[in-house]
Amino acid sequence: MDRDRKQNEILDAALKVFAAYGFRKTTVEDVAEKVGMTKSNLYFYIRNKQDLYQKTVSRALQRWRDSVAQAVSETDDVVEKFSVMAKQSFAYLADDEDLRRVCMKDPGIFSLSPEEDRFSEINLGAMQLIKSILVQGIEEGRFHPVDVDHVTELFFSIYIMFLIKTYVKSQGISSVRMYDEGLKIILRGLCVDRQVP
Amino acid sequence: MDRDRKQNEILDAALKVFAAYGFRKTTVEDVAEKVGMTKSNLYFYIRNKQDLYQKTVSRALQRWRDSVAQAVSETDDVVEKFSVMAKQSFAYLADDEDLRRVCMKDPGIFSLSPEEDRFSEINLGAMQLIKSILVQGIEEGRFHPVDVDHVTELFFSIYIMFLIKTYVKSQGISSVRMYDEGLKIILRGLCVDRQVP
DNA sequence: AAATTGACTAAATAATTCATTTGTTCTAAT
DNA sequence: ATTAGAACAAATGAATTATTTAGTCAATTT
The missing domain is CATH 1.10.10.60 (Homeodomain-like)
Structure with missing residues (x-):
């Protein structure tokens, strides 16, 4: 065929x-x-224009998700996994110009409220990845025993917020720095063992 | 007069x-x-309708800010200060119905990008409070020596995001739980000394 | 049969016009 | 110094028409 x-x-x-x-x-x-x-x-x-758009964007978003999953799968250490996930997820859009342009013209693609998330299927997959890493980290005693579901949603929300700040509005360099600082603090607050930075 | x-x-x-x-x-x-x-x-x-609106909302936002500043000033411990600031800032809108309604009808009041923030003067004041607490905490050796400016903006952004999630879209109970979990993680990641929870 | 086309229609969008409301100013009165 | 009422320009809304465009279909080609 x-x-x-x-x-x-x-x-x-x-x-x-x-x-x-x-x-x-x-x-x-x-x-x-x-x-x-x-x-x-x-x-x-x-089927129709709307459906074409949905399928088009979905496909691009899936490439994104796969790229992150791929990067994460290349390490075994949970803390490293978390870090890689956060960094790769955030950096990806910088390279995919077409998708980035589409997102800039349709900010609704990144939604802070699950109810109006038109790509919830894909985003639920992304959240699943966060959750699995959290669970693994807690099981291994590397992460504090947080409320997994709410913290998953929290991290995803912060992540989406940064996507909006960085790629939809374009506060490029400053928001990248913020993201890095935030990641450090969150990792420190999440991890049980402390290594002095 | x-x-x-x-x-x-x-x-x-x-x-x-x-x-x-x-x-x-x-x-x-x-x-x-x-x-x-x-x-x-x-x-x-x-002067005109637009200006009346601006002044009206500004005044209400100032009451908000003052209420937070007041609550914060009632303790000396930096960590406590941070916690009180975070909680009072977030909880305030629940009690001010009129302002809350105005915010719901005009989501642009809460802006994730400083450039299009129509109330930046007031919000800069709020950020100043965050910053001062961060600085104090670092000076006292209670907080890790983070990049104060970027972390200030980071915290403020997360805070605004939650305001939007909670009061503009109305994901009430879930986002409140997220906020609490997030505050715990951030405080742990921020603080130098560790007390087992 | 599967893939492609040009002609067709119903629906959405845009452009235009006219009527009404509403933001704003001004003059005059208290 | 404060108020009210009239007046006006600008914005808004409703109604109409003209144009584009999404989506279908019968006929044709591969």
């Missing part, structure tokens, strides 16, 4: 177009043109 | 009206009626 390859081709093209114009201002004809087919034929592959 | 009393009367009335209808939907006639004077006479006291 060649169907899947074409699907991906379409999603790749769509990401570029959405990155350039934003959801509102791109027409499905724009996307069709980018792929090199007619609008009506594009509809052979997509 | 009776002028100031009248000014305050107006600002009090305006807060109630703005709380009820929001900026957009209140007319200056509504406010005038609430104070018990005609629209045109109200203009003897105010």
Whole structure:
């Protein structure tokens, strides 16, 4: 089946177009043109514009999540895992220009309230990663026995907040410094054993 | 001069009206009626609608800040100060219904980016309080020697984020729990000496 | 059969116009 | 010094028309 390859081709093209114009201002004809087919034929592959957008962004977000999971899996130490997760999650967007542009034009992609999170499925996966690291750390006696669910949500919220500050509004360098300082304090407050910095 | 009393009367009335209808939907006639004077006479006291709103909200925010400063001043211990500041700052809005309503109708009052903060003068004051406590804690050797400016901004951002989560979107009970857990972790990560919880 | 197209329609969006409200000023009276 | 009422410009809202665009379909090509 060649169907899947074409699907991906379409999603790749769509990401570029959405990155350039934003959801509102791109027409499905724009996307069709980018792929090199007619609008009506594009509809052979997509359900509708909204769905195309959802799938496009979801795919990009999944790449992001996978990249973090990959980086985390390369170490065994929980504390290291936590640190890598935090850093990789935050740094990723700097390299994915298209996704970054899409996010800037549609700030709602990063939502501070779970109810209105249009990509909750993917974000729940990200939170699952945080939670699993917390649980592992607590089991190993490396982390304090915190309220895992609430702390997971807390960390995720702080993380999202920084994404917004850094990539949606663009307070680049200052917020990066804040993120680093915050990570240090949180790690220190989380860890049981103390090594003098 | 009776002028100031009248000014305050107006600002009090305006807060109630703005709380009820929001900026957009209140007319200056509504406010005038609430104070018990005609629209045109109200203009003897105010510059324009926008300015009235600004002054009204500013005054309410100042009461907030003063209430926190007052609570903090009642203890000498830095760690206690930090804790009181965090708790009082967060809890205050629960009691000030009018201000809370205004904030819910105008989420822009809480801004995560300093550039678009319409009440930066007041918020800078709040940050000054955080900073002074941090500095005192570090000087006394109770806090780790963190990057004061960035950590101040960090804490303030997290705080604002929680205000938004709790009072603008209304994720009440869950976000309160998150706030408490977060405060514990941050205090532990901030403090030099360790007392087992 | 699966993939593609151009023609078609219903719905959304944008542009225009006109009517009403409302922010703001001014003059005159108390 | 304070107030009220009239007056006006600017903003807002409602109603109308014109244009674009999302989405469908029958016909054609591969």
